[in-house]
Amino acid sequence: MRTFFKPGWLPVALLVLLILFFWKVELATLAAGVALFIMGMRHLEDGFRAFTGGALERWLSRSTDRLWKSLAFGFTSTALVQSSSLVTLLSIAFLSAGLISLMAGIGIVFGSNLGTTTGAWLIALVGLKVDLASVAMPLLVFGVMLGRRAEAHWKGIGQVLLGIGLLFFGIDLMKAGFASFEGALNLDTYAFSGWLGVIVYLVLGLLATVLMQSSHATLMITLAALASGQLAYDNALAMAIGANLGTTVTALIGALGSNNAGRRLAAAHIMFNGVTAAVALLILPLLARSVDSMAYVLGIADDAYTLKLALFHTLFNLLGLVLMLPFVPLMIKVLMRWFPEAIPVGSTEIKPLVLSEQPRARAQYLNDSALLHADTALKVLDQELLHLAALTRQVIAAATYLPPAVLLGMPRRQLHEAVRAPVAATQRENADVLYERHIKGVYSDIVDFISRMDISLLPEQQQVLMEHNLAGRDLVEAVKAAKHLQKNLRKQLDDAPPAVRVSYEVLREQCGLALLALGRLEDIQGDAAAQAELFYEYEKQGKLFSAEFQKGVQLQLRNRDLDGWQATSLLNDMHYLMDIRRHLAMAHAVLAARGEVVEQVVAPYEPEPAEVEQPRKRERPTRTKPLARKNRKGGRERIEPSINLP
Numbered sequence: 001m002r003t004f005f006k007p008g009w010l011p012v013a014l015l016v017l018l019i020l021f022f023w024k025v026e027l028a029t030l031a032a033g034v035a036l037f038i039m040g041m042r043h044l045e046d047g048f049r050a051f052t053g054g055a056l057e058r059w060l061s062r063s064t065d066r067l068w069k070s071l072a073f074g075f076t077s078t079a080l081v082q083s084s085s086l087v088t089l090l091s092i093a094f095l096s097a098g099l100i101s102l103m104a105g106i107g108i109v110f111g112s113n114l115g116t117t118t119g120a121w122l123i124a125l126v127g128l129k130v131d132l133a134s135v136a137m138p139l140l141v142f143g144v145m146l147g148r149r150a151e152a153h154w155k156g157i158g159q160v161l162l163g164i165g166l167l168f169f170g171i172d173l174m175k176a177g178f179a180s181f182e183g184a185l186n187l188d189t190y191a192f193s194g195w196l197g198v199i200v201y202l203v204l205g206l207l208a209t210v211l212m213q214s215s216h217a218t219l220m221i222t223l224a225a226l227a228s229g230q231l232a233y234d235n236a237l238a239m240a241i242g243a244n245l246g247t248t249v250t251a252l253i254g255a256l257g258s259n260n261a262g263r264r265l266a267a268a269h270i271m272f273n274g275v276t277a278a279v280a281l282l283i284l285p286l287l288a289r290s291v292d293s294m295a296y297v298l299g300i301a302d303d304a305y306t307l308k309l310a311l312f313h314t315l316f317n318l319l320g321l322v323l324m325l326p327f328v329p330l331m332i333k334v335l336m337r338w339f340p341e342a343i344p345v346g347s348t349e350i351k352p353l354v355l356s357e358q359p360r361a362r363a364q365y366l367n368d369s370a371l372l373h374a375d376t377a378l379k380v381l382d383q384e385l386l387h388l389a390a391l392t393r394q395v396i397a398a399a400t401y402l403p404p405a406v407l408l409g410m411p412r413r414q415l416h417e418a419v420r421a422p423v424a425a426t427q428r429e430n431a432d433v434l435y436e437r438h439i440k441g442v443y444s445d446i447v448d449f450i451s452r453m454d455i456s457l458l459p460e461q462q463q464v465l466m467e468h469n470l471a472g473r474d475l476v477e478a479v480k481a482a483k484h485l486q487k488n489l490r491k492q493l494d495d496a497p498p499a500v501r502v503s504y505e506v507l508r509e510q511c512g513l514a515l516l517a518l519g520r521l522e523d524i525q526g527d528a529a530a531q532a533e534l535f536y537e538y539e540k541q542g543k544l545f546s547a548e549f550q551k552g553v554q555l556q557l558r559n560r561d562l563d564g565w566q567a568t569s570l571l572n573d574m575h576y577l578m579d580i581r582r583h584l585a586m587a588h589a590v591l592a593a594r595g596e597v598v599e600q601v602v603a604p605y606e607p608e609p610a611e612v613e614q615p616r617k618r619e620r621p622t623r624t625k626p627l628a629r630k631n632r633k634g635g636r637e638r639i640e641p642s643i644n645l646p
Contacts, residue, residue: 036167275323489507
């Protein structure tokens with residue numbers, strides 16, 4: 001659909017529609033009804049998300065631990081929002097973000113297919129027998145009035161009412177459009193019998209769903225045409241199958257912008273709808289007779305074709321569930337083989353190649369499908385920042401000529417000996433090259449992803465997004481500080497006076513100790529007290545080191561072991577090291593919170609009065625609130641006094 005309506009095709013499509021509208025006013029009425037119906041669905045989706053305050057996303061992640069729960073969730077959510085496309089795309093987004101399992105996603109998609117039958121029953125029972133325009137008008141008025149309110153809750157309710165009103169008004173226009181064809185254009189003359197009719201109307205139903213991106217809209221058109229006598233009952237059955245098959249295109253579009261996890265679910269959806277449609281076509285005469293028998297038992301008249309179509313739609317979707325549910329475990333195995341698992345989140349595996357010779361790094365977890373909802377967008381953003389943090393630690397270790405084993409938790413004694421050993425030529429990598437190759441690409445992808453997050457965010461989600469944005473910036477600033485540190489460090493590795501060389505060895509060792517400390521965060525994930533203690537010790541050790549290093553430089557300066565030029569260079573490079581420590585700590589404090597709001601971060605480095613040089617200007621002010629995190633009971637517990645976070 002998006003490809004068809006590119007700028008080159010759009011004027012042609014509009015001109016053709018304009019000619020058709022002037023040729024037959026009935027077509028304009030019908031098209032307006034379809035347009036209002038689709039617009040109503042969009043308003044209903046947006047309003048439901050705003051009205052529930054993100055509850056749909058939270059229910060999805062919490063209510064899918066069993067297959068039957070996933071089926072129930074898919075059925076219920078589709079019945080509420082009347083959009084299987086929304087629920088399918090939502091499931092793909094949550095699965096790609098790692099918030100639900102593949103089993104849960106398959107259950108949701110299967111249940112969603114059954115949930116589409118509720119719309120057909122609603123219209124067949126009520127919508128085609130009641131003057132929906134009279135019901136729609138007050139809903140439209142109330143929806144517009146409430147939708148202009150600033151409060152998200154009332155605005156969401158207004159969007160829901162406006163969506164329902166547009167749905168009702170669109171259905172009424174579709175009824176009027178088909179009814180006006182009588183005498184002007186009898187579509188019944190275009191009916192086909194036998195398998196030719198089945199194939200033709202199957203394709204029509206599929207194309208209509210692809211163009212409108214809504215099987216509900218196709219079913220409403222089918223029901224309206226059937227009720228007005230413009231469509232034969234047998235052809236309507238085939239069109240309903242085509243509408244169901246057309247929903248796979250929506251899943252396919254969603255999978256194109258997703259990762260392998262999302263593609264697995266899209267493939268499962270295609271398999272389910274494809275198998276269901278194939279079986280329904282093979283036994284279509286038997287299904288039609290079964291519908292007649294069930295209609296007789298339920299007291300449905302022989303000529304109540306709209307009700308019988310709703311019954312048929314329900315029956316063949318139930319048939320699909322019965323056929324496919326026993327094969328879900330086998331389906332999961334096949335899909336996992338087709339779309340293998342990606343690299344684990346936050347992996348810090350050290351590859352054997354020299355870092356500068358490794359492939360250029362780009363974002364691994366960001367995908368377009370995650371932009372559909374706030375929770376999924378924030379989740380993949382958190383995953384990508386973990387990836388960037390792992391790369392940052394590798395680049396800083398390489399920039400300060402530390403052994404790769406420092407990222408794997410090497411003993412402190414071994415680190416002490418390593419920084420005093422000669423640095424091999426293969427270990428002397430250029431920090432500028434490493435930044436361009438492994439940091440800039442990933443960070444630019446993160447910035448681009450955040451710029452495209454035009455979804456509604458709750459206040460706490462906005463705070464988390466702001467903290468994550470600052471965390472990415474802190475990681476980049478840490479690498480830039482390492483680049484500055486390396487400029488002098490590179491010059492002092494071999495021919496520097498002993499006092500200078502030893503001082504730079506101390507700076508490198510302190511950088512390694514910072515990386516070792518932050519590397520332990522993953523081992524204590526979820527333990528807030530242990531994390532607070534780690535950050536507290538991290539900050540205390542940094543302050544102690546800063547004070548002792550400055551005193552040592554001043555003493556060496558008085559003893560003439562250093563001259564003024566060397567002393568100022570060492571103090572400048574100590575500043576860069578403290579910048580590395582501070583930015584790394586601020587970023588890792590946000591990532592350790594795993595989506596919780598971080599209210600205080602590491603205090604900017606404040607030099608002691610005895611320092612030779614004045615500190616550089618800080619880039620952003622600090623807050624003084626204590627670091628806090630929600631406890632299990634929903635309250636907040638104070639963590640004292642961790643790092644001053646920004």
